[in-house]
Amino acid sequence: LQERLGAKARSPRWAIAAKFPASQATTRLLAVEFGVGRTGAITPVAVLDPVLIGGVTVRRATLHNEDELRRKGLMLGDTVLVQRAGDVIPEVVKPVLANRTGQEQPVVMPTRCPECEFPLVRIGQEAVTRCPNPACPAQRVRGLIHFTGKGGMDIEGLGKKAVEQLVSQGLIQDIPDIYRLEVEQLAGLAGWGDKSAENAVRAIQGSRTPTLAKFLAALGIRHVGEVTAQVLARHFTSLPRLLLAGEADFLHIEGLGEQMAASLVDYFQDPAVREMLSRLESLGVRVQEEKKGAEIHGGLSGSVFLFTGALAHLSRHEAKARIKELGGQVASGISRKVTHVVLGESPGSKLTQARELGLTVITEDEFLRLIGR
Incomplete structure (x- = not known):
């Protein structure tokens, strides 16, 4: 059954995490500010009277989009119930209606971009209001x-x-x-x-020689995250082949719908994007072709590396890229999942923690031999 249900990009479909109830507190909604994201999405952000929740002072919380703002029925000056979702992310749960005085004011969504004054749009059934100005x-x-x-x-x-x-x-x-x-x-x-x-x-x-998957994810194309970037890279294998693709080519890829296909075509046919890619090439950026099939899985599959201290023979970025090319993973913090701790010059507290956990510590020279350098 688990195999039939499969998994999403970050978690299995057949399991759910059990969590303790989030810590909550009440405070006052002072204002709503509007931020602009990299794809032009306008995000309302609640400015709160500072309140302590679970040992952390919360001053701001995202309200996600206009629909969410309206659904919760929030008004400026409201007493609101706030929690830290997953004990991490501040979230406005709802207004405390019993505390309303009649002095509260409605939240007005902007009609122009708060950064560039361009008229905002809301396309089709999307919940997000956007600034369509590419020069924002x-x-x-x-x-x-x-x-x-x-x-x-x-x-x-x-x-x-x-x-x-x-x-x-x-x-x-x-x-x-x-x-x-x-x-x-x-x-x-x-x-x-x-x-x-x-x-x-x-x-x-x-970073001048990224894999195609990494480069596509870095461009920040709408609807294209790390997982979709990997799917595209495995299918087209090179940037020139991808640039020749039309909407029908994208729709032939399992998991890519019409919305994503249209987004990709719009992006790569944009003259400004073509010029940017040309300039990157002239500056020595060479996007590497993706290996097909089994070639993607290298000799470090199942290995998890953690670095402590400065490397002498290559940059941290180059080391991470090589590990990923060979099928390995790179951890950002110490844990028992780490299989190799790479020891550089002037190591930090990670070395002490690694030894306490009994993790394998290797020198930079040993690491270079592992990655074939």
């Missing part, structure tokens, strides 16, 4: 953050704050600009030094 500065910044982040190219040193700083300083405006950055430019910025600048540029250089 908020979308551009969030797209860059996604590209460099862990769900994208995973470029160390270019996290959210760093990307926002680089955009505000005029050093990057789009994805190709990332590959023009130089050590001297970064080292002169507030909060940066020679070492951090060198590390960031080294990580950027190490």
Whole structure:
């Protein structure tokens, strides 16, 4: 039965997690702000009178979309019941209607983008209101953050704050600009030094040869996450083949519907996207062809690696990419699932924890032999 039910991308369909009831508290809804996501989605965010829930002070909580906002019947000034969903994510559950005074005000959804003033749209049956302006500065910044982040190219040193700083300083405006950055430019910025600048540029250089799956996920195409990116990469195997595909080609892939197929065609036929891809190629970005079938599963299948300390012979990004190419996984924290702890220079507390758990610790040279370097 379990085999017949199968699994979703992150969990089996035949099991459900049992959770304790979430911690809750009441507070006041002070305001609703509207954020712009990388795909233009407008997300209402509740601004709350700070309240302590489960040892954490909660000041803001997402309201997801206009439909959810209306369904809950929230008004400005309401006393609201708030919880941390899964004891992690703040969530406004409902208004406390008995506490209403008549002074509360309705929440008004914007009709123009709060960042670029472009008229907002809501397409078909979608629950999301969007800014359709491809030049919207908020979308551009969030797209860059996604590209460099862990769900994208995973470029160390270019996290959210760093990307926002680089955009505000005029050093990057789009994805190709990332590959023009130089050590001297970064080292002169507030909060940066020679070492951090060198590390960031080294990580950027190490990201110039991504797998097709990683590259597609990093682009932030609407409806295309990591799993869909892997499906597309295995089917088309190379970026040039993917660029030649039409809607019918996408619809032949199991699991891809009309909405996703249309989104892919719209994205890759956009002249601005074509120009961006051309610029990336001219800057030395070479998207690798995907291996077919059994070739994808390498000799590290079933192995989980954790790094502690700095590597001398390759960047952390290159090491992670090689592990994934060979079928292995990379952990972000210590656990008994880790099969190999790779010891670099100046290791941190992970080494002590690894030894306490009896995990296998290997040197960088041993790691290089494992990955065939």
